[in-house]
Amino acid sequence: MESRLITEITVEAICKGFIYSQREGKGLFGLSGTLTIQPEYQRNYIYADGKKDVAVIDSILKEYPLGLIYFNKISDGKLEVLDGQQRITSFGRFVNNKFAIKDENGMEQYFSGLAKDKQNRILETKLTIYECEGTETEIKEWFKTINIAGVALNNQELLNAIYSGEFVTLAKEEFSNSQNSNIQKWSAYISGTVNRQEFLERALEWVSKGKSNIDGYLSLHRKDKNIDELKNYFTSVIDWVSAVFIDVENEMKGLEWGKLYESYHKTPYNPTTVSEEVQKLYADPYIKFRKGIFEFVLGGSIDTKLLQVRVFDDATKKSKYKGQTIRAKEKEISNCPLCAMGNNSNNKRIWKQSEMDADHVTAWSKGGATNKSNCEMLCKTHNRAKGNK
Numbered sequence: 001m002e003s004r005l006i007t008e009i010t011v012e013a014i015c016k017g018f019i020y021s022q023r024e025g026k027g028l029f030g031l032s033g034t035l036t037i038q039p040e041y042q043r044n045y046i047y048a049d050g051k052k053d054v055a056v057i058d059s060i061l062k063e064y065p066l067g068l069i070y071f072n073k074i075s076d077g078k079l080e081v082l083d084g085q086q087r088i089t090s091f092g093r094f095v096n097n098k099f100a101i102k103d104e105n106g107m108e109q110y111f112s113g114l115a116k117d118k119q120n121r122i123l124e125t126k127l128t129i130y131e132c133e134g135t136e137t138e139i140k141e142w143f144k145t146i147n148i149a150g151v152a153l154n155n156q157e158l159l160n161a162i163y164s165g166e167f168v169t170l171a172k173e174e175f176s177n178s179q180n181s182n183i184q185k186w187s188a189y190i191s192g193t194v195n196r197q198e199f200l201e202r203a204l205e206w207v208s209k210g211k212s213n214i215d216g217y218l219s220l221h222r223k224d225k226n227i228d229e230l231k232n233y234f235t236s237v238i239d240w241v242s243a244v245f246i247d248v249e250n251e252m253k254g255l256e257w258g259k260l261y262e263s264y265h266k267t268p269y270n271p272t273t274v275s276e277e278v279q280k281l282y283a284d285p286y287i288k289f290r291k292g293i294f295e296f297v298l299g300g301s302i303d304t305k306l307l308q309v310r311v312f313d314d315a316t317k318k319s320k321y322k323g324q325t326i327r328a329k330e331k332e333i334s335n336c337p338l339c340a341m342g343n344n345s346n347n348k349r350i351w352k353q354s355e356m357d358a359d360h361v362t363a364w365s366k367g368g369a370t371n372k373s374n375c376e377m378l379c380k381t382h383n384r385a386k387g388n389k
Contacts (some may be wrong), residue, residue, distance in 0.1 A: 001134030001142060003070075011060070011091055018092040023179045027089035035071070036080040037088055040169050041140060043153060044176055044195040046080060047086045048093070049117065056090040056103050059383075060125050061118060070142075073133040082132060082139065095122065142162075156197035156204075156214075163218040170227045175200035175234075187239055191254035204275035206232040206258030237261045246271045251290045264298045286310040286370045301365070310370050312358040321353045321369050336379040338386075344386035346379075357383040 014035070019028040026045045027037035039046065041347065047053040050243045069084030081088060093099060097105060100108040111119065113311065132139070140161055153161075192198025201214070207230050208217035221229075229325050241257055242248075274297055281293045292306035299306075312320075321335075328335035332348060339346040356377045362368030378386065 001132055001138040003130045003132045006071075006129040006131055007126055008125050009129055010123065011095070011125045011127065015086060015092050015095045015123070018096060018100060020089065020096065025355050027085065027092055030088065030092060031079070034077055034079055036078075038085050039072075039080040039094070039164070040172070041164035042081065042085050043157040043160070043197065044172075045086065045089050046195045047090050047100070050099070052086070052088040053093065053099060056087050057101050057122070060091065060122050062256055063121075063125075066125075066127065069127055069129045071129055071131045072139050073131055079131070082142065089382070091122065104357055122280060154196060154198075156201040157214060159218055160197060160200075163222045165222050167221050167224045167227060168218070171200055171203070171230060172197075174227060174231060175203050185242070186238060187253070188248045189238065189252055189255070190219045192234075196265050202258070203230055203234040206237055206261070209258070209262070210385050222378075236265075238264050244271060244274055245270050245278065245294065246275050249278070249282070249290075252294060255291060255294060260295060260298060267298070269298075269374070281307070290291040304365055309364050312370060312375050316375055318353070318377050319372065319378065320358065321356065325350060334379075335377070336382060337376060339379055352381050353377075355379060359383050359386060 009031070013032075013211065014030045016030070017032045018030045018037075020026070021028055030037055047056065050087075057064070066087055067212060069087070071079040072082040073079055083141035090094075094119075095100070095111050097110045097112050100110045100265050103109045111122070116123075120349060132142070133140075160172065176194055176197055176199065177183075183194060184197070186199060190202050191198055192201075203210070204214045204217060205211045208214050237257055240261055245252065277294055277297050281287055281296070284291065286309050287293070288308045288310050289306070289308035292308065296303060296306045324337075325335040328350060333340040334347055334349045334350055334351070336346070336349070341347070341353075356379055358375050360368045360370070360377050361376050364370065368374045
């Protein structure tokens, strides 16, 4: 890959013909239309937080260096930003009055309201740019090494770069667009942010049946002209979840809904019955892990390990062990009730507390409480055997 250093391009030159898409949340063009600011392999613009974008302008006004910027030469007279689009989009937006900064008196100031000398200081700032030229493989390999302002590219952003093309473009328009009216609904079930590609990553993970399969899926579909399969599968999962669980709970966010859909979407459910069961479990003080409630209900309310039902505390176990052991010694039987009923050599064995586990006399799943009156100590062998029934 070849490169040459350019030091004469100013902020003003970049901002000529600057176009920012509010709907897509990205800078499109600059440098009188010759520069593509956010090519498809770039991550979304993530500096629009009132901090990072403001810091870029503050750095320019204080004449701090903005760091190196890299352009990729596509053809004569056509360039695209290889590294620096966050900074370029930030000062482009500011010069076009898209956000304000605070002056030394704490007053908000848009570019048009700045003193003329400050406007000139921004516009006349010269940028340090390397113009690079190479094959697609060379350019994308270089892009993968970029880490700007401590915000490293995440895995999906890297995959978007590697497999850039029409499929990724269409996928980002659907799943990485903060203006999509479905985002609010999706946010009930998906963790992360649109701008960092986490919604797109979930959609790809679900349709490809696992995060480790996303790479292969993008490779296979890179040249597709539509995202119908991706969009339809994602919609099917979301619609299934919202139909089965009519109540939206905070703990639903970030669950592996793709896997749950694959396991249970062919099972019929009564949403009203499901809702009643979920609310009953939410009201249960013995359940420690509420996120497990949804898979527990989908699976027929069988696997209590999903709920991490609260165990007996040490004081209860110590008290029950002491009482059982005293009574067992008086009767010359084992302090494990199940061993005492047997005919082998353990029927008179007195187990150490460390060799025993606390168990529910009446199972939690059958309404048994996690309290002293419903606790008994069993040897570890019998406790495991009982738990496996």
